[in-house]
Amino acid sequence: xxxxxxxxxxxKRAFCFLSSRRTQAGRLSVLLxxxxxxxxxxxxPKADLTxxxxxxxxxxxxxxxTGQADMRVVLSLFEGLTRFNPVNSDPDPAIAERWHISxxxxxxxxxxxxxxxxxxxxxxxxxxxxxxxxxxxxxKTAADYAxxxxxxxxxxxxxxxxxxxxxxxxxxxxxxxxxxxxLENPTPFFLQLCSTHALAVVPGRFIGxxxxxxxxxxxxxxxxxxxxxxxxxxxxxxxxKNPHYWDAANVTLETVDLxxxxxxxxxxxxxxxxxxxVIWDKFLVPVELADVLRHGPDFHGYDFLATEFMxxxxxxxxxxxxxxxxxxxxxxxxxxxxxxxxRGGERVATHLTPTGIEHYRPPQGLGYDPNAARQSLEQAGYxxxxxxxxxxxxxxxxxxxxxxxxxxQAMWRNELGVEVELQQAEWKVYLDLQSKxxxxxxxxxxxxDYKDPNTFLDLFTSHNxxxxxxxxxxxYDALLSKANQERDPGVREKLLQEAETLxxxxxxxxxxxxxxxxxxFFDDNKWEGIHGNLxxxxxxxxxxxxxxxxAKR
Amino acid sequence: xxxxKRIAFIxxxxxxxSFLAFLLLKLAPGGPFxxxxxxxxxxxxxxxxxxxxxxxxxxxxxxxxLGLMWERDVASGELQRVNGGxxxxxxxxSYKYRDHSVNDIIAQALPVSLTLGLLAxxxxxxxxxxxxxxxxVRRGQLGDHVGSFFAVLVVCIPALVxxxxxxxxxxxxxQWFPPxxxxxxxxxxxxxxxxxxxxxxxxxxxxxxxxxxxxQSEFITTARAKGLSxxxxxxxxxxxxxxxxxxxxxxxxLADLLTGSFVVEAAFQIPGIGxxxxxxxxxxxxxxxxxxxxxxxxxxxVLNLVVDFSYSLLDPRVRYD
Numbered sequence: 019x020x021x022x023x024x025x026x027x028x029x030k031r032a033f034c035f036l037s038s039r040r041t042q043a044g045r046l047s048v049l050l051x052x053x054x055x056x057x058x059x060x061x062x063p064k065a066d067l068t069x070x071x072x073x074x075x076x077x078x079x080x081x082x083x084t085g086q087a088d089m090r091v092v093l094s095l096f097e098g099l100t101r102f103n104p105v106n107s108d109p110d111p112a113i114a115e116r117w118h119i120s121x122x123x124x125x126x127x128x129x130x131x132x133x134x135x136x137x138x139x140x141x142x143x144x145x146x147x148x149x150x151x152x153x154x155x156x157x158k159t160a161a162d163y164a165x166x167x168x169x170x171x172x173x174x175x176x177x178x179x180x181x182x183x184x185x186x187x188x189x190x191x192x193x194x195x196x197x198x199x200x201l202e203n204p205t206p207f208f209l210q211l212c213s214t215h216a217l218a219v220v221p222g223r224f225i226g227x228x229x230x231x232x233x234x235x236x237x238x239x240x241x242x243x244x245x246x247x248x249x250x251x252x253x254x255x256x257x258x259k260n261p262h263y264w265d266a267a268n269v270t271l272e273t274v275d276l277x278x279x280x281x282x283x284x285x286x287x288x289x290x291x292x293x294x295x296v297i298w299d300k301f302l303v304p305v306e307l308a309d310v311l312r313h314g315p316d317f318h319g320y321d322f323l324a325t326e327f328m329x330x331x332x333x334x335x336x337x338x339x340x341x342x343x344x345x346x347x348x349x350x351x352x353x354x355x356x357x358x359x360x361r362g363g364e365r366v367a368t369h370l371t372p373t374g375i376e377h378y379r380p381p382q383g384l385g386y387d388p389n390a391a392r393q394s395l396e397q398a399g400y401x402x403x404x405x406x407x408x409x410x411x412x413x414x415x416x417x418x419x420x421x422x423x424x425x426x427q428a429m430w431r432n433e434l435g436v437e438v439e440l441q442q443a444e445w446k447v448y449l450d451l452q453s454k455x456x457x458x459x460x461x462x463x464x465x466x467d468y469k470d471p472n473t474f475l476d477l478f479t480s481h482n483x484x485x486x487x488x489x490x491x492x493x494y495d496a497l498l499s500k501a502n503q504e505r506d507p508g509v510r511e512k513l514l515q516e517a518e519t520l521x522x523x524x525x526x527x528x529x530x531x532x533x534x535x536x537x538x539f540f541d542d543n544k545w546e547g548i549h550g551n552l553x554x555x556x557x558x559x560x561x562x563x564x565x566x567x568x569a570k571r
Numbered sequence: 572x573x574x575x576k577r578i579a580f581i582x583x584x585x586x587x588x589s590f591l592a593f594l595l596l597k598l599a600p601g602g603p604f605x606x607x608x609x610x611x612x613x614x615x616x617x618x619x620x621x622x623x624x625x626x627x628x629x630x631x632x633x634x635x636x637l638g639l640m641w642e643r644d645v646a647s648g649e650l651q652r653v654n655g656g657x658x659x660x661x662x663x664x665s666y667k668y669r670d671h672s673v674n675d676i677i678a679q680a681l682p683v684s685l686t687l688g689l690l691a692x693x694x695x696x697x698x699x700x701x702x703x704x705x706x707x708v709r710r711g712q713l714g715d716h717v718g719s720f721f722a723v724l725v726v727c728i729p730a731l732v733x734x735x736x737x738x739x740x741x742x743x744x745x746q747w748f749p750p751x752x753x754x755x756x757x758x759x760x761x762x763x764x765x766x767x768x769x770x771x772x773x774x775x776x777x778x779x780x781x782x783x784x785x786x787q788s789e790f791i792t793t794a795r796a797k798g799l800s801x802x803x804x805x806x807x808x809x810x811x812x813x814x815x816x817x818x819x820x821x822x823x824x825l826a827d828l829l830t831g832s833f834v835v836e837a838a839f840q841i842p843g844i845g846x847x848x849x850x851x852x853x854x855x856x857x858x859x860x861x862x863x864x865x866x867x868x869x870x871x872x873v874l875n876l877v878v879d880f881s882y883s884l885l886d887p888r889v890r891y892d
Contacts, residue, residue, distance in 0.1 A: 062754065077669035084608050160619040162608065178614055233670040251668060251679050252842035253753060277752070283735075284840050287743060287750035446601030446855050453609060463607075483609035483616070 065256060065275035067545075067561060070285045072299035074252050074278040078233045080218040081154050081161040086465065086554070087299060089215045091276050094257055094558045096218035097242040099128050099147070099197070100209055104560035107469065107553035109209040113142055113219060113241065113264070114197070123204035123505055130195040135262040136221055136239035144191035149222030152184050163216035166467075169208060171200045203503045206510070210468035218242075243269045243559035252278055257558070270562040286311075289539055296548065297539040298556055300362070305418050308361040316539045319363050320550025323372050323466030324534035325474065326364075328411075328426075331458055332527050333488035335407055341398040343526045346459075347384045348391035349433035350426060356532050359421045367530040369522045370464075371474045374552055377507040378471045381515050383522030383530060388433040395434055403435025409458040410441045414448035419461060422531075452486050462486075463534075469552050471514045472502060478521055478528070489527035494520050574880065581872050585865060589657065592864040593633050596857050603666035603855040623666060636663060636858065662862030667854040673862040676847060681866075683753060684831035684843035687762055691828050692821075694767035695774055700817060702771070703778020707813075708805065710783065719779070725772035734765040734838035751840040758839075766835045770824055774817055781813035788812075822878030829874075830867050 072087030080096045083089055093102075099117070100109035111117075114128040134142040151170070154161050155177050168174040171188025175181045188200030201208060211217055221239040225232045232238055240246070243265065244257035255276045259269050277294060279285045285302035288294040297303065303311060311317055336342045352366040368383035392402075400406040411426065413419040423440045430436045438459065443451060452460050464484075466473040475498055476482060480490040494517050501513035522530060536550045547560040604619050620626045624635060634640040638656010643649070655661035662673035706718035725733075741761060742750035748761050785791065786809055794804045831845030844863065851859035 074668070076667060079670065082669050084606055157614070157618045158622070160615065160622045162606070162615060162619075164615055231670075234675075250842060251671065251676060252846055253840075279751075279840060281837070281840065284751045284838075287738060288752070291742060291746060291750055293749060293752070445853065446599075446605055449605040449607065450601035453605065483613065486609075 062256070065273040066271040066563075067273075067296070067558075068275040068277060068294045069296045069298060069558075070279045070288060070294045070302055071255075071276040072278070072302060073280050075255070078246065078249070078255075080215040080220060081150075081159050081163070083215060084162045090298070090555070091255055091257075092215045093218070093242065093555070094244045094274070094276075095240045095242045095246060096215065096220060098214070098218040099130075099212040102213045102551075102553060102555040102557055104547060104555075104557050105549045105551065107213075107551040107555055109213045112213070114212075117209075123206075124201045126199045126201070126208065127192070128197040128199065130197065131264050132195055134241075134264045136241060137245040137260040137262055138237070138239045139262050140239070141194075142219060142241055143194045144197040145194070146219050146222055147197050148189055148191055149225075150219045151189055151217065152187070153220065153222075153225075154216055155187070161216065163214075166211050166214065166216045169201050169203070169205045169211070171202050173202070204505050205502065206505075206507075207468045207470040207472065210470065214467060243557070244274065247273065254278060263559075265559065269559045270566055271558065274558055289316075295540060295545065296561075297537075298548075300534065300537045303362070303537050303539070305360070305362075311539075312361075312363060316541055318538040318540070318542070318548075318550055320536045320538070321365075321372065321374050321552065322534065322536040322550070322554040323375070323469065323473070323552050324463065324554075325367055325370055325372055326461070326463045326531045326534060327367075327370065328529040328531065329452070329457075329460045329462050329487045330527050330529070331455055331460070331488055333455065334458055335409075336398065336400070337409075337458060339398050340525055341394045342400070343529075344384060345391045345394040345398065345434060346430065346436075347526050347529045348387045348394065350429050350529065350531075351386045352531055353386070354429075355422055355425055359425060360418065360532065362537060363535045364532040365535070367533045369518060370477075370528065370530050371471045371518060372466070372533045372552075375469050375471060378511055378514060380471070381519045381522065384526065391433055395436075400436075403437075406434075406436050408437050408439060410439045412441045412443060412448060412451055412457040412460040414445050414461070415442045422461070453483070455486065455488055460486075462528075465534075466553070471518070472498070475514060475517055475521070487527040489525065491520060491525060494525075574876070577876055577879075581869075584872070585868055588868045589637075589861055589865050590633065592861045593636065593857065594629070596852070596855065596860055597629050599855065601855055603857065605855075623664070636861065657865075662865070663858035665851075665856055665859045667851065667856040667859065673859050676859065677844070677862065677866060680831075680842055680844045680847050683841060684836070684845065685829055687759070687766065687835070687841065687843060688825070688828035688831065690759060690763045691767040691770070692825055694763050695770040695824065695828075696817075696821070698767070698771040699774025700778050700814065702775040703780075703817075704782060704805075704810070704813075706775065707779045707782035707786070718775070722772040722775040722779075725768040726776070728769070730765050730769060730832065730834045730838070733768055734761075734835060737761045737765055738838070751838075753839075753841045758841075762835050762839045762841060765838065766828065766832055770828070774820065774824075777816045777820055778813065781816045782809060785809045785813040819878075819882070822874060822881065826871050826874035826878075830870055 071090060073085060075083060075088035075091050076085065077083055077088070078092060078095060080092050083092050097112050099112060099114035101112035103110045113130055113134045115131045116129050118127040130142065130144060136142060151167055153159050154164055155167050155173055157177060157179065164177055168177070172181050172186050173188070176184065176187055190198040192198050219241045224239050228235050238246070240260055243260055243263045245260045247256040247258040249255045257274050257276065259272050260266065263269060279288070279302060282302050282304040285297055286304055286307070289297055312319065330337050330343050330346070332338055332343070356364045356366055368385050369380035371378065371380040373380060395403065411423055413423050420442065427438050427440060430438050451457050464474060464477060477484045478487070478489060479485065479495050479498060497513050497517040501510050501517065504510040504513060521528065536554050538548060538550060540548055544564055545561060546564050547562050548556050602625065604616065617626070624632060631640070635653055636657060638653065638658040638661070640653045641650045642653055644651050655663060662677070665671050665673050665676055668676060702718055702722060706715045706722070709715045738750050738761065741747050749758050752758055791804060791809060794808055831843045831848070833845035833849045835841070836843040836845040847859065848863045851863065
């Protein structure tokens with residue numbers, strides 16, 4: 019007891035000493051300042067290239083990530099059999115040097131490069147691919163993108179546990195550098211799937227040793243052009259060139275920073291003050307300034323596969339009637355939305371699948387026709403909107419969405435005499451309401467994973483978790499399934515067009531609004547190798563400083 | 572004894588806080604793994620939920636979170652306590668940052684918030700005290716009017732407005748400091764000012780009042796009568812007493828600043844605790860939110876305890892039994 023009293027006394031003296039002496043207080047604050055500066059993380063040298071990447075990645079695991087910003091980081095670290103061509107996003111040979119497709123287009127034989135190595139120098143083998151793809155299909159991995167491998171023979175059954183033996187999967191390593199893949203159906207976009215993050219190769223042996231925490235280990239083996247230098251959450255990911263990458267000779271940037279940023283204003287500030295070289299996320303462009311920025315020399319606009327649309331909940335009241343849905347669609351003047359609100363050069367859409375995909379011309383859907391809209395509504399039993407119940411339009415809270423919602427509300431009121439309430443919800447609430455079908459009308463969007471109409475049309479099949487409209491049409495499902503077994507591109511196009519016509523002309527469970535426009539900011543006097551393309555993928559390995567044609571080392 | 576009681580009380584209080592946080596989060600609609608791109612099949616969703624035990628009843632999840640749950644080991648059949656849990660100081664995995672645990676994230680973000688808060692605290696004292704002192708000494712003169720106006724002005728303008736103005740002027744127009752991010756001492760300046768200005772104004776006003784009151788005391792009149800120089804009276808006698816209100820205000824202030832500010836951290840894109848706190852709630856990252864709530868609670872409880880304790884040291888009239 020005595021001891022503690024003494025200690026307290028000492029403490030009191032120290033406290034008085036510090037607080038009463040001006041000079042001591044000054045010294046104390048200098049000390050605090052010094053501590054503060056030391057506490058700021060140690061200074062790091064500037065990277066060769068700084069990219070504003072978008073939201074913080076959820077993970078660096080190719081089998082976990084789902085967001086586009088995450089995928090871009092992951093694809094710099096991990097690569098698959100093919101990789102996206104930087105100009106047109108076609109599948110280029112990557113770890114597979116070449117491949118052979120059987121005449122029935124169901125068996126792919128991939129020949130891997132003998133010089134393809136992990137960043138620790140060990141060779142990448144066909145066994146590594148077997149491990150990676152089985153891991154993607156393993157229910158324990160709980161991969162959102164597992165269905166990318168459902169095209170492989172028995173892939174879906176294996177995922178659902180109907181087949182336990184992984185040998186029954188259509189995957190076989192013929193030798194260390196030959197991989198044979200057997201598909202359920204001829205899948206015209208399979209090579210494109212091989213470029214995506216989900217099908218990239220991950221280090222099996224290392225994961226076996228380290229378990230779930232493998233990505234937290236320093237120097238985990240990477241198969242891509244870059245390896246991780248460090249990650250600071252909510253700040254940046256620094257990647258460094260992988261010296262063992264098979265194409266390392268053509269990778270010129272030694273270090274790249276992928277900066278996490280979600281505020282368009284901050285992004286523009288960093289870019290305009292020269293602290294970032296590239297903005298490659300369209301959500302990092304301030305909508306308010308879109309008009310001005312679009313005409314600047316650093317702006318690069320291009321088409322890519324993404325559509326903004328609205329879902330009808332076809333299980334609710336008057337919306338069960340296609341005539342009512344058609345009336346809602348035809349009453350909307352989409353031109354006003356893209357010209358007055360989004361203003362980023364978006365194109366008005368009457369169909370779900372964006373234009374630009376090879377071997378596919380989307381059918382014209384219902385356009386703006388207020389007279390036809392009123393007639394449809396009258397036929398449905400609501401002349402002039404009389405007796406029509408109040409519906410709600412659900413959207414997630416962003417200033418842009420709000421303005422679109424108000425515009426839509428006004429159009430339906432003016433053209434149809436129908437009152438729609440606006441219901442805004444925070445992101446997770448919005449997703450919850452939408453996926454449980456607790457809405458009448460709801461905004462939505464979709465970004466294509468590969469250059470094929472299937473990535474869009476697949477959404478509205480009966481059992482797709484992203485359908486969310488309650489719309490189910492056996493003929494639509496059958497047409498899509500038939501199309502995906504068809505090998506002749508001309509016949510396949512017809513089948514797909516027929517299916518999409520059902521979607522956007524006859525049944526209309528959705529209202530397509532506009533096709534997004536990709537937006538890139540960078541100075542093309544300084545940088546080259548960044549291109550707008552349909553998939554909106556910009557491989558880091560292709561980016562170089564202008565006038566620096568040769569690799570540094 | 573009083574302090575021992577206070578310390579002992581912290582544990583049940585934290586349990587209650589963690590339970591309430593856990594429960595309230597569960598009540599919010601939407602889950603951590605809801606995404607715009609839904610898993611293509613229901614089975615994928617179920618697998619993810621099973622992996623993080625989200626398919627269990629809430630009370631079970633809470634016990635698991637605390638680490639007070641025993642499960643039969645699949646292989647040996649023995650009853651074993653589940654790994655981790657709050658009781659061993661493990662806040663669990665983050666649902667949003669799937670490679671990181673909540674402890675990892677706190678270890679990264681807390682030093683950033685502490686640095687920012689501590690520097691802002693120094694800034695507040697270094698600006699507030701001299702300003703208050705000056706305006707009190709120059710009472711009724713031009714210097715007082717200008718200084719006091721400034722103090723009232725910064726108290727009226729929230730960081731939400733100050734931050735963009737500072738960025739526009741000092742980062743965009745004159746380009747003296749970086750507009751955002753964290754890493755060098757240059758990055759620290761604008762956020763510290765944005766965070767500290769409001770409190771500096773408050774401290775200045777406290778200091779001014781304190782000094783004006785003190786200068787009317789009888790002992791100051793005595794000192795003047797003794798013929799002491801004005802400087803000596805101000806510095807040696809008046810200041811020590813006048814600063815006391817500022818000292819008592821500084822405790823809660825420090826707690827406030829150290830726990831991070833979402834507004835300032837978001838405006839300058841600083842990877843501090845405040846940003847993680849708000850985002851984790853929006854992401855329904857249950858373990859992260861509960862973990863950060865507990866961290867806040869501990870910081871606030873401890874700092875309040877320290878402040879109360881320091882009163883008893885500074886002021887002999889204050890006694891705790």
